[in-house]
Amino acid sequence: MTGLPSFADVLAARARIAPLATRTPLRISAALTERLGAPVFLKLETTQPTGAFKVRGAANKMLSLSAPERARGVITASTGNHGRAVAYVARAIGARCVVCLSNLVPANKIAAIRALGAEVDVGGASQDEAFLRVHARAREEGFIIVDPFDDALVVAGQGTIGLEIVEDQPEIATIVVPVSGGGLAAGIALAAKQLRPGVRVIGVSSDRGPAMKRSLDAGRPIEVPEEPSLADSLGGGIGLENRVTFRLVRDLVDEIRLVSDAQVAEAIRFAFRHERLVLEGAAATPLAVLLASPRGSLKGPIVCIATGDNIDPDLFLKIVTSQTEESAR
Ligand SMILES: *Cc1c(COP(=O)(O)O)cnc(C)c1O
Numbered sequence: 001m002t003g004l005p006s007f008a009d010v011l012a013a014r015a016r017i018a019p020l021a022t023r024t025p026l027r028i029s030a031a032l033t034e035r036l037g038a039p040v041f042l043k044l045e046t047t048q049p050t051g052a053f054k055v056r057g058a059a060n061k062m063l064s065l066s067a068p069e070r071a072r073g074v075i076t077a078s079t080g081n082h083g084r085a086v087a088y089v090a091r092a093i094g095a096r097c098v099v100c101l102s103n104l105v106p107a108n109k110i111a112a113i114r115a116l117g118a119e120v121d122v123g124g125a126s127q128d129e130a131f132l133r134v135h136a137r138a139r140e141e142g143f144i145i146v147d148p149f150d151d152a153l154v155v156a157g158q159g160t161i162g163l164e165i166v167e168d169q170p171e172i173a174t175i176v177v178p179v180s181g182g183g184l185a186a187g188i189a190l191a192a193k194q195l196r197p198g199v200r201v202i203g204v205s206s207d208r209g210p211a212m213k214r215s216l217d218a219g220r221p222i223e224v225p226e227e228p229s230l231a232d233s234l235g236g237g238i239g240l241e242n243r244v245t246f247r248l249v250r251d252l253v254d255e256i257r258l259v260s261d262a263q264v265a266e267a268i269r270f271a272f273r274h275e276r277l278v279l280e281g282a283a284a285t286p287l288a289v290l291l292a293s294p295r296g297s298l299k300g301p302i303v304c305i306a307t308g309d310n311i312d313p314d315l316f317l318k319i320v321t322s323q324t325e326e327s328a329r
Contacts, residue, residue, distance in 0.1 A: 021048060075098040082146075097116075165188070181238055204288070231259075
């Protein structure tokens with residue numbers, strides 16, 4: 001597939017990934033519905049076999065590889081969840097797999113990737129540095145690169161979430177979705193707007209290095225310094241050579257809002273106390289936006305994508321048992 005993904009690609013993805021990715025539940029949140037004055041639902045990607053939505057895009061990409069391509073093995077760089085998804089799919093299809101990670105990736109995520117039988121290559125201070133190793137090793141050792149977001153097949157895979165949302169809530173008015181590389185938001189917006197053109201898609205990024213937002217403001221992909229954040233899965237740039245997600249997010253996502261680590265911690269606490277839901281930082285960012293939105297300001301039904309639950313257990317306990325972000329650190 002070349003160029004940008006189409007709606008037909010999302011439909012094809014759904015059939016292709018069905019054996020490996022879960023069709024996730026859309027659960028109403030009584031507490032958020034009460035607060036916002038409009039029905040709020042949580043799309044529970046936390047129930048995927050790898051604890052995050054990324055298995056959708058990875059499965060669509062890797063199940064599209066030819067037999068000779070599979071035999072070469074796959075390589076990727078990841079803030080954690082994509083690497084785990086690629087390792088999971090690689091094991092399912094019997095392909096060799098290498099995952100390059102920066103030193104910012106939490107230990108629990110590294111352990112999970114190793115447990116799936118992938119080779120782990122840890123080093124460097126940023127996701128961008130991990131990518132340099134991906135390209136070098138792909139060149140030298142012949143691996144196929146499975147990009148975490150900037151690939152039409154990966155975007156089409158993430159877009160299957162948009163199909164499921166509209167099926168379950170045909171009147172959907174607002175979707176709030178985390179944005180890092182933008183594959184998730186691009187795919188969801190592509191699918192949901194095809195079926196329901198009036199739907200508003202609000203992206204959310206951490207204020208600690210919001211690469212997509214800064215790039216949109218600049219009118220082209222730019223590099224943004226990466227700082228450690230509670231939303232560790234949102235780390236990394238969009239790539240100066242971005243081919244797919246920059247254009248799709250620019251054209252399909254209505255706005256991008258930023259949230260602070262203090263807001264993310266508050267949203268993690270809220271999800272646990274009111275929903276009995278464990279969320280990692282990135283997955284709590286849509287909730288943080290809702291908690292900051294005045295009643296009546298967002299049109300319902302509203303869907304928040306709960307993208308993943310792969311948070312370090314000790315960090316999670318610190319956050320949910322403290323009142324402020326400062327005391328959680
Ligand atoms: C990767 C990831 C995101 C962001 O997805 P992009 O396609 O990179 O924008 C959000 N939440 C979680 C849990 C993730 O793993």
